[in-house]
């Protein structure tokens with residue numbers, strides 16, 4: 016294993032131990048050892064100090080996906096740096112890095128070439144510097160592992176080269192020679208240790224919850240139980256009696272649209288978290304709940320189902336589904352439901368803000384430091400020119416899953432710091448996180464397929480209705496608008512396809528949760544595909560491969576369909592049926608599908624299921640084996656195959672797949688957020704449950720050795736899990752499970 | 764003033780009797796390695812050792828912790844050299860890492876009582892610790908590995 020020796024002093028307990036430290040120094044708390052000496056800095060992502068120590072900027076947020084252990088490898092590899100002489104520094108929020116928005120499984124996709132170029136720029140200049148020092152042609156100098164070499168001149172360390180290199184012109188990106196995959200020493204290797212691995216196991220890793228500043232106070236907030244609710248009046252006399260409570264501060268009420276604005280309510284500022292929590296319990300607040308108090312998830316089901324039968328938009332139409340339905344030999348139809356979901360990041364949202372004259376210093380577990388910067392600017396009504404005065408230090412994130420790309424909590428910290436003139440840490444309790452989320456919407460779906468007399472599938476209909484994410488930005492939005500994400504982008508070679516959307520109003524904050532509406536769309540489509548296998552009396556894998564059909568790049572921009580392709584041109588990142596079939600075949604082979612899916616291929620009560628999907632431009636297929644006894648279910652085996660193009664850090668790709676399976680299992684068995692009278696009913700891990708250790712077997716992961724452009728893996732492992740599981744349940748029991756969570760079953 | 768021993772050091776903390784040990788450790792003693800996940804004893808993120816037993820700091824009032832010997836992840840070993848911490852790194856267990864101090868402290872509690880646990884023993888001892896990122900299979904592997912290392916050291 017290649018181990019990274021980190022030389023980082025953490026500001027653990029700044030107030031106690033680092034008395035000499037001034038806050039103006041802009042340390043990232045997550046990674047405090049900023050190397051000030053940047054003698055040679057040819058690119059915003061890389062610099063080298065006089066002693067040869069290389070600093071690489073990680074500009075994306077680390078939330079468990081391993082980005083800090085992945086992106087810097089690209090720079091270090093091209094640079095030919097000795098990994099033990101590299102310091103990784105977390106970049107502040109700054110547009111000079113390009114987008115820092117860490118979501119959409121795109122950090123590697125968007126930065127692969129850019130970061131290789133950064134490393135190659137520095138390497139090329141060091142090579143030129145050595146040639147200059149030795150007075151030899153550049154072509155005679157090689158760079159390897161922090162050293163320049165020449166056959167007769169000998170060796171020079173990077174530290175001997177930085178001064179001269181710093182005087183050279185930065186070469187144009189077009190003139191760089193990048194390493195080939197075969198030349199990589201770190202990229203694509205399976206033996207890289209985690210950058211923060213040691214800090215994590217020693218408790219030194221610093222998350223948003225862990226920021227400590229001299230004089231800092233702790234805040235918890237009583238937020239309106241109903242979105243757009245207001246404080247009518249409040250009495251804090253009991254609160255102020257709680258020892259340690261300093262004061263209360265009312266936050267401005269939320270006005271439409273939701274965006275990433277503060278929810279409002281009353282903050283309790285205290286000397287410690289416990290006093291703040293007790294102070295909050297003692298508050299007497301009279302709320303004006305507003306019109307969303309009329310919403311109950313249970314009652315809204317009827318509205319959803321009505322909307323599903325009367326869709327308002329048909330964003331993809333191929334052939335004429337309605338016509339083929341009239342003459343079909345057989346029509347198969349099924350309805351599916353997935354409940355609302357919370358992110359339940361292990362670390363709830365937290366942010367610390369400190370105002371120092373014109374400067375606003377923030378430390379936050381944010382997925383989007385630039386978004387946080389803008390949000391703070393708006394909250395504090397600062398001028399756009401002063402944006403650079405808002406310093407967003409990105410801590411480690413104790414999970415993100417999309418929650419921490421909504422910087423409402425950062426706005427709260429900035430607002431309270433401004434109001435009180437004190438450094439303030441806002442911490443969300445678990446109850447706050449569950450009750451005031453940006454939820455994955457509950458959804459209802461209808462699928463229909465038509466078969467001809469030869470059992471060929473001639474038509475596919477998929478209608479969906481949910482509370483759209485767009486409602487967070489535009490209160491008038493009533494349909495999902497964006498129809499991709501496993502709904503419109505079905506890759507089946509079926510002559511008649513109709514995709515439809517129903518509409519409804521929204522009463523909660525809706526946001527994106529890891530893999531977004533792929534969660535519900537692929538649960539429905541992947542389950543229904545299996546239902547077609549039964550109707551057609553085909554093995555589920557053969558049925559799946561047949562529906563995908565011949566090798567082709569599916570032109571998803573046909574069929575009157577404005578397909579976004581995750582923001583990429585479909586010519587550059589085609590919807591490639593060969594790649595989808597390949598992951599299916601790979602997972603089938605490795606899991607022993609062919610034998611196990613035969614009649615009596617598994618012991619009685621056991622079942623095997625398969626599902627596959629392309630999302631975020633990556634291809635994943637999953638096989639799940641279950642055993643059942645009455646209403647008890649045990650997951651016996653999980654196999655996952657992925658094609659994500661070129662792989663930067665295979666171990667982190669595998670860990671993302673493993674994590675995705677467990678994320679999927681939690682959705683399948685437990686995930687359900689409901690509201691009554693506009694108030695979320697769940698509270699904590701007792702009633703918003705997650706899978707636990709005993710419920711999860713070893714997970715087998717397989718990566719396709721691919722030369723395609725690199726794509727992401729943070730999300731694509733999630734969507735196929737639930738359908739693969741439910742297909743396995745059908746195989747075991749003969750029952751179809753069309754509603755998640757699986758309330759009638761107990762996972763053991 | 765409440766007196767207790769934290770990571771071998773006799774410590775006096777000026778905190779309320781009913782303050783959970785977790786907040787005293789984090790906010791007052793400035794030891795932020797023990798994490799908040801639920802505050803209700805449901806997730807194990809706050810696990811520390813109290814007189815050698817793995818315990819949930821978030822539901823342990825200071826009145827109970829008084830006079831006790833507390834070990835947190837910071838004091839669990841010198842510089843992460845314990846076999847569990849080594850195994851955690853060998854298997855690259857962590858994803859976000861937030862739950863891992865609690866996982867390690869629970870695992871240490873298990874190995875103390877059961878130096879050679881089976882999968883089922885591990886599952887049972889660790890099922891109070893949630894990992895939202897999904898690192899359970901690697902945790903299981905790492906505990907087996909550490910158990911082997913530790914029994915090798917002894918024999």
Ligand code: FES
Pocket residue numbers: 798799800801802803804805806807808809810819820821822
């Ligand atoms: S924080 Fe103590 S068990 Fe969850």
Ligand code: FES
Pocket residue numbers: 079361413414857858859860861862863893894895896897898
């Ligand atoms: S590693 Fe993220 S919660 Fe366990």
